[in-house]
Amino acid sequence: MEGALDLSALFFGLAGLAYGAALLFHLIRLPKRRQAATGLDWIFGLALGFSAAWAVLGAWVARNGAELAPAFLPALLDGLRYGFWFVFLISLMRASGGAAWSQALRCLSGSAALLCAATLISVWLREYGAEPYSSWDRPLAYLGLGQALMGLVLLEQLLRSSQGDSRWGVKPVGLALGAVFVFDLYAYSQAALFQQIDGDVFKVRPLVHTLAVPLLFMAMLRHGDWLSKLHVSRVAAFHSATLLIAGAYLMLISAVGYYVRYTGGGWGRAMQIAVIFVALVGFATVAMSGAMRAKLRVYINKHFFSYRYDYREEWLRFTAMLSSQSSPQALGVSVIRGIANLVESPSGGLWLRQAGDGEYRQVAVWNRPVQTEVETADSSLLRFLRERAWIVDLDEYRQAPQRYEGLSLPNWALADSACWLLVPLVVGTELTGFVQLGHPRTRMDLDWEVRDLLRTASSQASSYLAQMQATEALLDARKFEAFNRMSAFVVHDLKNIVTQLSLMMKNAKRLRDNPEFQEDMLATVENSLEKMRQLMLQLREGEAPHGGGSGVELQPIVERLAAAALRKGRELHLEVRAGASTRGHEQRVERVIGHVVQNAFDATPEDGEVRLVLDVEGSNARIEVSDTGCGMSEDFIRTRLFRPFQTTKTSGMGIGAYESFQYLQELGGKITVDSQVGHGTRITISLPLLRASKQSDLGMLSAK
Known part of the structure; x- marks a missing residue:
């Protein structure tokens, strides 16, 4: 037992030396960066300081017991250092996220503060409360698990949001704290699930935390403004929220499963397995649901950001989708999907003007049946789209048609309850066609921002479609040009053959009884016939003569x-x-x-x-x-x-x-x-x- 105590004290001592050296190095660098020092530097220093204090006090308690210091102080300092690391990570995002991200930061900050406060209160109550000491082991294990999960959520969001030079500077901090959080996630999850603390795991915990210190040194050596260029994107917010919801759900299911096990009597373990299996199947079903993802994405964009869209990401994704297709049919489907994705629509159809008769027909569909109806160029719908270039909301038209003065929708649009929007595709003053979209997976308000983005995207899509149509027309013209040129060559050769035969017929009246002329005439006719056969082959194959x-x-x-x-x-x-x-x-x-x-x-x-x-x-x-x-x-x-x-x-x-x-x-x-x-x-x-x-x-x- 004495050897075990000495080993634990040794690991805590190493951690104390490492974090103390990191704190000393950080404090020495602060005067050199006096003008550039910010609140982030001081928070980073406090996190290092509380980590060093936790390790030193833990070594003292492991070596001497509770003779000169209460045994609960290392656990209290452990919760405090976690809190300062949370404050440090949240401060990074607050420094770069701006007002658009303030609501999300408040939500994360509140969750982290509740976790830390609950941990500190639980540690205090375990020491001085009326409940038995051991009864607090499992709640503290769950709180430690929640802290580790919260740390991973913050880190995931931080690393996703960093780009370029900022990621180069943030990466060492992310790796260091990530190693700490992952190990604690394993340690506390094992304690929470099995209701038993693994002494070997918690014995080496200070040593694992010590291994993260060199990465913190590396981060401090790189540059002092490694925190100032972060940008929290909607993608990072979406993934962070998903990870947070998934973690909370799994923790809830774990708690419910163990409650069922220990209150279900002889059937407890079987019921636990059934509950966990059903919960996991339900979680997988919800996670794979496009409607649920759409609802979460719309909720985040609506409540956490000033604007609904990240225009740079949306525009790059939309342009890449259009540029990746080369065939007209594939481009048509890409146009539908690109515009539909902007409003979370799961289906759509593309109508384009036909070159021959000028009518508009459906040329591509996505997740909806094909429609065979035809719209003439002088129909009320096409005149309205051509003159006003409005986006037609069919639900709004069904409720208040007077808002669309002069528009009379065709029966195929009114009868289709799945049809939601008609987005015109205009190039200059010409109406190339329109996109028909189905209802979105989640309710979406068609405000000015959505309408402006749809108009911009439809303008880009119509230019791609017009370019594709012009390319096809040019290819057809070139084919006809090649055929006409080849035909001219063939006609020229036929003219020579006709001239040769005409000359022969002219001489036939005078030399028809001459045997030599007859033989030469047969040879000429045979040669002319072979030439004409070769010319026909050339005209049919479109290339050189056969062979x-x-x-x-x-x-x-x-x-x-x-x-x-x-x-x-x-x-x-x-x-x-x-x-x-x-x-x-x-x-x-x-x-x-x-x-x-x-x-x-x-x-x-x-x-x-x-x-x-x-x-x-x-x-x-x-x-x-x-x-x-x-x-x-x-x-x-x-x-x-x-x-x-x-x-x-x-x-x-x-x-x-x-x-x-x-x-x-x-x-x-x-x-x-x-x-x-x-x-x-x-x-x-x-x-x-x-x-x-x-x-x-x-x-x-x-x-x-």
Whole structure:
């Protein structure tokens, strides 16, 4: 027993030295901060002082008993130091919370004061009252449990409210006091539940409290104004109130459970288990209830703050919800939920103007059935929303319709008892649509603050919806533009095929009995049919002709072009200096080169010359087409040659040169033009070479 007393005295002594050193250090620093010292510094010093006195007196009593000091004094000082730590934490929040938080602080201050006063009175009555000494053990255990819980509530609120630099300074204090409160919560809850004080737990209690002192030193070393930048937010108040209610509820259920156990006779323990289980199920049900959370949130905002909303938090959350969606349907649901959350509404629908007929239809719903009704643009409801941009309270309209002069609500709105508000979505002077909201989870007054926030949020939401609609319209326009451009390419190629067939039919009257002409005509028709089939595939698929790009030999292409020109009665002077291959679609490559050759023939008289040279230059295949025709001006080449629908021909469409230029860019090639009016033109096409090794590199491994 003597060893146990010595060990307890040792732990109390260590705690006394640690808190005494912290108090001395704090007092030494005060003169250096004379101008900046505040009431918080003195309260902090008093809390350290009473903690040191508690530890020193506890060591004395543990060592010498109650010879020179009453045994109840350590318990009395323990309650006093708890009280000063509560005052210190509440003063931090009062220094930063302002008038908006004064009501909440008064509530917390009153609760903390009652706990401390009840603890001190109970300690005094245990020592000098008429009741037996041991009968006060359980009430004091419950009071200690309440003090530890209150300390954790204050700390949780303090840490949630601190941001940036203030959290950096407050964190050590929070960790230090949090360790003290958590250990005491464990110690006193065990004593309250089992009606027996664990001597080992309370023996090491001073040592655990001593371990918090280095964190207090760290907090004092960081900076002196570590308490001045705190801001108590609505979120912190909500969580603190929830934690306080939950703690009080659990303590009440614990007390009821033990009362049932010790008064229920043989069924006491079974009834206790049943009561606790039912209470926990009920608590979980209430905690998960959105209506209960809404009621608590509205109550706190209404009674503890000057304004109903934390506008910064609401605006950031609303904007983040709108920005996170990319599809129109998802954005519609986000608009409903974002506006509904502002007034605790659990359901809603979004009506938007349709682009085709200008009618308004429901395009998205959230937690409510879909409505198929249609509102025309000239209906009374839409005229009212467009002209006045008012938020329509359907409950108010049902009771006093004269307040909404000129408004006649449709039957679908009046018959729906779950419908509460109609919030217009206006962009400029245009009514994009409106949001239909269901009744809130808890009663909410639709005052000026709520209406202003709803108008601001609806304005932001309508701009997002208008931007989404404009983006969709732009995408559709681009798709039509791409389709029209592709159609122009196809029509241009069909024109060339029609020209080729027309020429063949013109010569058929004169050469229809010629076997060679008949054979050539069949080949031409077959080739034209294949080209038209490829064009149809291209028009249907919206991309390149059917089949992937592959290696294309250029020499057969230029030879076919020379033979086709010869059949038309023109001569293409062909010079193949080196064979070359490139990557692409053979028919499209042939069409590009053929277009350049055909333009050269069109610009050159029959007695002129058109020449094609195929060569290799570096890593590119070079096709050079030159003629002695009329040539082009430099201004035409620079501003019109490769632009769509620009041509010098009376029957041309101005698509061929543009298509050739676009396709060459896709292949990584380029086209250059050198022309002089009256002297001819030279067009050079460069295409990347496709090099294929005819012998595997692995064959080199067997070389000697």
